[in-house]
Amino acid sequence: MPEQKVELFARRLDPGVQKAVHDNSAAGTLKRYSILGGDYDTPDELRRLAGQIRQHSIEHLDTYLEQAEKSLHRHGAHVHFAVTAEDACQAVSGILERAGARKVVKSKSMISEEIHLNDHLATRGIESVETDLGEYIIQIDGDHPSHIVKPIIHKNRRDIARSFEREGLGDYNDDPETITRRARSFMRRKYLEADAGITGANFVSAESGRLVLVTNEGNSRFCLAAPRVHIALVGIEKVIPSDADLAVLLNLLGRSATGQQLTVYTEFINGPALTGRPSGPREMHVIFVDNRRSEILASDCREILRCIRCGACLNVCPVYRQASGHAYRSVYPGPVGAVLSPLLAGKKFKELADLPKASSLCGACNEVCPVDIPIPDLLLKLRNRGHEEHAPSPGTPPMGAFAMLASSPLLWRAAMQGSRAMNLVPLDKLPLPYLQPWLKTRTLPEWRGGSFRRWMKSRHSR
Amino acid sequence: MTISSRPAGRSVQLMATCLCDAFFDSVAKATVEVLEHAGCDIEFPENQTCCGQPAFNCGDWPASREVMRHTVKVFEGEKPVVVPSGSCAAMLFHGAVLEFEKETDLPAVKHLASRSWELADFLVNGLGIQSWPGRFPARIAFHRACHTRGTGSGDAALQLLQSIQGLEVVPFGEAEQCCGFGGTFSVSFPHVSSSMGCLKLEHITAGNPDFVVSGDMSCLMHLGGLAERSGKPVKPLHFAQILQSALHTHA
Numbered sequence: 093m094p095e096q097k098v099e100l101f102a103r104r105l106d107p108g109v110q111k112a113v114h115d116n117s118a119a120g121t122l123k124r125y126s127i128l129g130g131d132y133d134t135p136d137e138l139r140r141l142a143g144q145i146r147q148h149s150i151e152h153l154d155t156y157l158e159q160a161e162k163s164l165h166r167h168g169a170h171v172h173f174a175v176t177a178e179d180a181c182q183a184v185s186g187i188l189e190r191a192g193a194r195k196v197v198k199s200k201s202m203i204s205e206e207i208h209l210n211d212h213l214a215t216r217g218i219e220s221v222e223t224d225l226g227e228y229i230i231q232i233d234g235d236h237p238s239h240i241v242k243p244i245i246h247k248n249r250r251d252i253a254r255s256f257e258r259e260g261l262g263d264y265n266d267d268p269e270t271i272t273r274r275a276r277s278f279m280r281r282k283y284l285e286a287d288a289g290i291t292g293a294n295f296v297s298a299e300s301g302r303l304v305l306v307t308n309e310g311n312s313r314f315c316l317a318a319p320r321v322h323i324a325l326v327g328i329e330k331v332i333p334s335d336a337d338l339a340v341l342l343n344l345l346g347r348s349a350t351g352q353q354l355t356v357y358t359e360f361i362n363g364p365a366l367t368g369r370p371s372g373p374r375e376m377h378v379i380f381v382d383n384r385r386s387e388i389l390a391s392d393c394r395e396i397l398r399c400i401r402c403g404a405c406l407n408v409c410p411v412y413r414q415a416s417g418h419a420y421r422s423v424y425p426g427p428v429g430a431v432l433s434p435l436l437a438g439k440k441f442k443e444l445a446d447l448p449k450a451s452s453l454c455g456a457c458n459e460v461c462p463v464d465i466p467i468p469d470l471l472l473k474l475r476n477r478g479h480e481e482h483a484p485s486p487g488t489p490p491m492g493a494f495a496m497l498a499s500s501p502l503l504w505r506a507a508m509q510g511s512r513a514m515n516l517v518p519l520d521k522l523p524l525p526y527l528q529p530w531l532k533t534r535t536l537p538e539w540r541g542g543s544f545r546r547w548m549k550s551r552h553s554r
Numbered sequence: 555m556t557i558s559s560r561p562a563g564r565s566v567q568l569m570a571t572c573l574c575d576a577f578f579d580s581v582a583k584a585t586v587e588v589l590e591h592a593g594c595d596i597e598f599p600e601n602q603t604c605c606g607q608p609a610f611n612c613g614d615w616p617a618s619r620e621v622m623r624h625t626v627k628v629f630e631g632e633k634p635v636v637v638p639s640g641s642c643a644a645m646l647f648h649g650a651v652l653e654f655e656k657e658t659d660l661p662a663v664k665h666l667a668s669r670s671w672e673l674a675d676f677l678v679n680g681l682g683i684q685s686w687p688g689r690f691p692a693r694i695a696f697h698r699a700c701h702t703r704g705t706g707s708g709d710a711a712l713q714l715l716q717s718i719q720g721l722e723v724v725p726f727g728e729a730e731q732c733c734g735f736g737g738t739f740s741v742s743f744p745h746v747s748s749s750m751g752c753l754k755l756e757h758i759t760a761g762n763p764d765f766v767v768s769g770d771m772s773c774l775m776h777l778g779g780l781a782e783r784s785g786k787p788v789k790p791l792h793f794a795q796i797l798q799s800a801l802h803t804h805a
Contacts, residue, residue: 096742103745118728410732410753414746450743452736452750453611454700459730469652475613476653487742491609495617498572499624501601508575529744533751534779537577544570544579548586548598 093525094486098411098450101419109246113238113416116245120407123351124460131353142340143464146398149332150389156298156331157380163301167363169376177207180381184209184290184323185216187377191321193218193287197279199305199312200224201292202240202401203325203381205423206436209290220290221282223311225275232259238417238425240403241349246416279311289315289373293326294400295341296378299334302362303378306345306355313357322364322373328380329389329397341400344462349402388435393470396431398463405457405467411450420447427457431470445483448474489526508541515539561634561669562680564594569629569637569646572604573771581771584798585638585673591801592681594636601628605645611737615653622650626662634680635666638673638794640702640769646670672702673794674769678710684717688800691720694791695763697754697777699770700732711769711793718800724761728753735776751780758788765791 095103102110128135149156161171174180180203188196196213198204198220210231213220222231226243230236233255237243244252253266261274291312295304303324305312316322332341346352362369364376388397406412406426417425422433422444430451434444448471457467478485497503515538520531530536566589574582589596606621625646629635637643647667654663677683696715698708715721734740734750741747755777758766766781766788768774778790 099743099745102743102749121730408730410734410750411743411746414749449613449739450746452700452732452734452739452747454732454736455703456700456730456732459703472610472613472649472652475611476615477613479613479615485613485742487744488612488738489741491612491614491617494604495606495609495614495620498603498606498621501603501624501628504603511576526741529741530779532744533748533783534776535782536779537775539576540579541576544574544582545600547579547583551586 096449096486097421097446098415098419099487102415105416105419108248109416110414112248113245114413116242117407117413120351120404121460124348124404124407127347127351127353131347138340138344139462139464142344142462143398145332145337145340146400146463147395150329150394150397153328153331153389156333157328159298160296160301160331163298164363164378167301168366169301169363169378172377172379174379174381174383177381177383180207180325180379180383181209181212183379184325185213185218187321187323188213188218188288189216191288191375193321195282195286196220196288196290197223197282197286197315197319198227198290199292199307199315200227200243201290201325202423203292203327203383204290205237206383207325207381209325221279221286223279223282223315224307224309225272228275228279229255236418237423239406240401240424240426240428242403246418279314283314284318286315286319288321288323289319290323290325291315293324293330293378294345295338296326296331297333297335297338298331302335302360304338304342305359305361306342306357308350308352308356310357313359316361316372319373321375321377323377323379324361325379325381328382328385345400345402348404348460348462384436384438387438391435392473393431393435395465396428396435396470398465399428399432400463402462404460404462408456408460409451410454410456411452415450419450422447427451427467427471428465431467431474434474442478442481442483445474445478445481446485448472448478449485449488487526487529505542505545508545511539511541560671560680561632562676563634564592564681565597565633566594566676567597567599567629567631567633567635569602569605569635569642570598571637571639571642571771573775574638577775578771578792581638581792581794584792584794585636587801588673588677588794588797589636592677592683597633599628605642605650607642607645607649608737610645610649610653611739619653619657622653622663623659626659626666629666633669634676635670636673636676637670638769638792639771640672640699640705640707641772643670643672643675644701644705672705672707672769674711674714675702675705675707678713679706683714686714686717686797686800688802688804689719690796690800690803692764693722693724693762694765694767694796695724695726695758695761695788697733697758697766697768697773698729699768699773702769707769715767715793715796718796721796724763726761727757729757733773733777735773737772740776747776748780751776752784755781755784755786755788759786763788765789767791767793767796769793
């Protein structure tokens, strides 16, 4: 029988990687739980409030995007809108080429992964260096991030030491501090050489036009210290009504993502350098990227656009812990990815329609989500869509016969009674494709179909 | 998701669940005895079958709705509907509403949803029972079934269990994690499902409990089956069975 792709990936996953992903994720979940519970009496109420703020933001996105554009203009920033991933890439390379920029430093941005920006820039002969340490390691290894905030959760320091040796960053040394110091001195040179810095944005305040960036390494600041040009790639859903909303969202983001009250660096960017505001790049461009977000907004899964990319749902997800991020075959892994990735796939929905099935629907993701996204409900809706579009789903039993049986009480009772015959049959010897996987690791209890009904009847006739 | 202002009262309809119908008659009997001890008058609609959750979770919502329409008809009326399974109860009060969102018979589905209770939630938050009589001298690990996250069921069950004399609840690690059952998930993702279950059993058995207890026979069928096949010395027991045993010592 063909296997589910996530199942196959998990089964073949190196046990060492699986353990690293599990332990790191479990530790993240514990940290989040203790800091949120320690700092707030009712963290769930805060999550619900944040969910309302984000839901309001996306439901009035047309208004807030226009307002954000005006506010950004006021600060002297250029604003661009990109409908597709291709448009976004063209916008970036166009700005760089007009500015004569050949060297770029980049801070971590999921949307740049989503549009495959580095590949695009390489074809234009533009050097782009990832400056987040994890993302840099991913870049030199030609790998893909396997976690939203911990992109190299699947690697160990020996892997990294070998990559550094290969790249000419010193002899093999797997001491984490040495690795970090080597990366640091390499990056410093790159920051000084770069013509442009590319960042994402965690939030854009429509009211003030402030762009908010959070990092723990301070690399986004360096990306904007020396270069002449700043390009910020921003998913259109990142807009929030006002700075005041940050009080709720930033307090939840650090705690949910890494168990920190606040990330080490929180930057508020108010536009490019101007007279009276001498620091920073002289040219600032904000590119709002749609890339199917409008389609998602129009769908019945729009709640997923509340997501603030904290990764808490990955950490707590038992399936992610078993399968790791690459099993999801897309930029966004874990529960949020199982919803977002098939939606972002557009016409290729069916290719990722298996992802919503890779969940026991346990709801732990919803319980930890800082913006209270009903992820299990969205997974279920996408399963229904997959069914409607006849997406392949290996190992999923057809439900027609079950529905017929369960809507016909007489047949149902007869089947229950008849099921007792199963006790006489060596089930593990029978070619029952949906039962064998169960029996391989588990026993099945004794069939006692109809016993309760008889007992109930006998009590009434007493 | 708890629905506020659900009807309580001691005249109830019992949904036994298809798993109890096929395998676990002892759990359904325990539920009846527990409810009767609580002073309930129980109606068991004979035409009941299943809540339709298997098809719902598979994404075959038309098939699931067919079953749910039957269930709505079987459980008509105004009485509270009590279910000895968090998972099936959640299908009635949450899943059904989701799959009928765009259907014209949504009001009938909502009416059933608004009367549906998981057993422990009903006993404590519906009937106001604060403690349970009798003894059950054993050490148990209590697994909060996932479908009751965000409802009063887990706390309610623990409250009653902890009030029983001689019963000790043994804590275990990664308690918020799923057992790995997930309905048809357990057959379409057998490796992931079993690995999740084995991890859960490792955590549970670390404290050497006599029983693993839950309000859901689906989790327990999976965990029990895994434990038996792998020779782990822990027996599954439904929360209602403990309440029932305690009553027997009391009488």
